[in-house]
Amino acid sequence: MPLDAQMTRAASTRPNSYDPDTRTVTAVIATSNPVLRQDSRGPYQEILTAETLDLSAAEGLPVLDSHRTSSVRDQIGRVQSIALEGTSVVAVLELTSAEDAAPIRQRVADGTLSGVSVGYRPSGWTERSTPQGRAKSPSSWRITEVTLTSNPADPSARLRQKGNEMPEEVIETQTPEAAEAQRRSDIRGLVRSAGLGDELADQLIDGRSDMTAAKAAVFDATQEKRRSQPTIRIHSSNDDPAVIRDRQAEALHIRMAGGEPAPEVRPYMSLTMSDVARESLNRAGVSTRGMSPDEVFTRAAEHTTSDFALLVSNAMGKTAETSYQAASSPLKKLGRQRSLSNFKTATSIRLGEMGRLEELDESGEITATSRAENGETMQLSTYARGITVSRKLLINDDLGMLGDMTAAFGEAAAQTEDEILVALVTANPNLSDGTPVHDASRGNIASSGLSLNSEGAQTTIEAARKAMRGYTGLDGKTLINASPKYLLVGPECESAAERLLANIYPATVDDVNAFATKLSLLVEPRITDERWYLFTDPARLAAIQYGYLSSAQGVQIQRAEAWSTLGLKFRAWLDFGAGWLDWRGSYLNEGE
DSSP states (O other): OOTTOEEEEEOOOOOOOOBTTTTEEEEEEEOSOOEEEEETTEEEEEOOOGGGBOOTTOTTOEEEETTOOSSGGGEEEEEEEEEEETTEEEEEEEEOOOGGGHHHHHHHHHTSOOBEEEEEEEEEEEEEEETTEEEEEEEEEEEEEEEEOSSOSSTTOBBOOGGGOOOSEEEEEOOHHHHHHHHHHHHHHHHHHTTOOHHHHHHHHHTTOOHHHHHHHHHHHHHHHHHHSOOOOOOOSOOOHHHHHHHHHHHHHHHHHOOOOOTTTGGGTTOOHHHHHHHHHHHTTOOOTTOOHHHHHHHHTOTTTOSHHHHHHHHHHHHHHHHHHHTOOGGGGGEEEEEESSSSOEEEEEEOOOOOOOOOOTTOOOOOOOOOEEEEEEOOEEEEEEEEEOHHHHHHTOHHHHHHHHHHHHHHHHHHHHHHHHHHHHHOOBOTTSSBSSOTTTTOBOSSOOOTTSTTHHHHHHHHHHHHHTOBOTTSSSBOOOOEEEEEEOGGGHHHHHHHHOOOOOSSGGGOOTTTTTOEEEEOTTOOSSOEEEEEOTTTSOSEEEEEETTBOSOEEEEOSOOOSSSEEEEEEEEEEEEEOOGGGEEEEOOO
């Protein structure tokens, strides 16, 4: 093509498609435009073909924020539908109504945010040679996620908004000087994306090579480089960057916390932190040739350049979650979990019992009745700490220390929950009726305390169970037949409780331990005296409640955007709250 040739391109116009009432927006999520990729054989053009797309499981796919999956907050919506329009794939996206996603919805509405990308899984590849070099297309593929991003790989994949409108036809005239500048820029970009030196780019530019010749030369150079540096590295057959990132994160997590990797994760187990950072930059089109480890980590830490920080965050989140689950408070078994949408005080309304049905008189008139109700409150609070992953730790690949620090995050979150629940149970606060949870007027506290270490302990438990059987509903009349399931003690009474609940083989009926198969023992080390509690099964009658923010259940790990030290800074937080629900679900004996 002559350097002074005139070029023409056409683009269709679409109105602003964001609807604030339904929070939906139409997006072109994939096109057949080639995207430069690189595999073990060198650079190639990736072309997604709409006709090979599997749409059988398209609806309901997650819409993510910049391919992130380290927190439930990263899911900002879902896919309503996906359809084909010629060679493009078009989707209707529904954004979440959550308050923390309001800034994203605003950016979509005003056109500030328009980039779209997809995560996908191919079942195989079809490769062909073109004048521009190698081209690969999936023989069959399915989309696993749609993401909103500020830097899409395919510039034609965008939200349909006014900010993206173009006239029906745009005529661009390129001068010889501009064409030459473009040729130089394209060649240097091609050479750098292949991880080759600037000297090759200089040779191609000085030799007046066009892009076809440049791509051929780059391909030959990458092959020669691979032969001269025979480092063996096993790669997954799946070239989807999002899939590779997830598998590398899982490999880092296993190296930190231990465990057996899945077959698809095993090829990444030998990667050091430096290897992961370099591959992250290479996926972003940044050459790491000649970079020192310090420079690699500095560039990789820039979240706008690579996904390295996100990958490490995902691995830390998995490790913290494992530790958090292992150290989870036993008192959660006593309560009912709730999911709250905000930090406002939440009230749980409990309706009273209907009582018994009444016999109809001769007139057949049905008597109306009403149900009493009460409500107890709970409010979420946020608990957080920070951690800095130093340059020294990254360069030394000290994943053992990183794993220990991250596991400590998860255990600290579980300890925080435990302290809140213990304080709730032992404080005996007033309920909405102004009376303490355990009070003589309610009949759910022993008139005189008796330790389980004392003789007659079984008799006191029998008395407590009898008292709970006699609890009535909010109407004061209907028996609710509350049956204890859990015995809660501290270490002072642990051995006595175990002896009391031990299965025995009685020689006579009088020797039968009635509670051996009726009660489950829970030991809480923060209970330091000889008090003990009985609790009902929360599935039948919940005494306490605990909850998390709906978009962030359990411990959360996220990279802190603002940091003042060299390295990577992360924050861990927990949105948690607890409160009483119903005094009828518990009984207290204060011990001796």
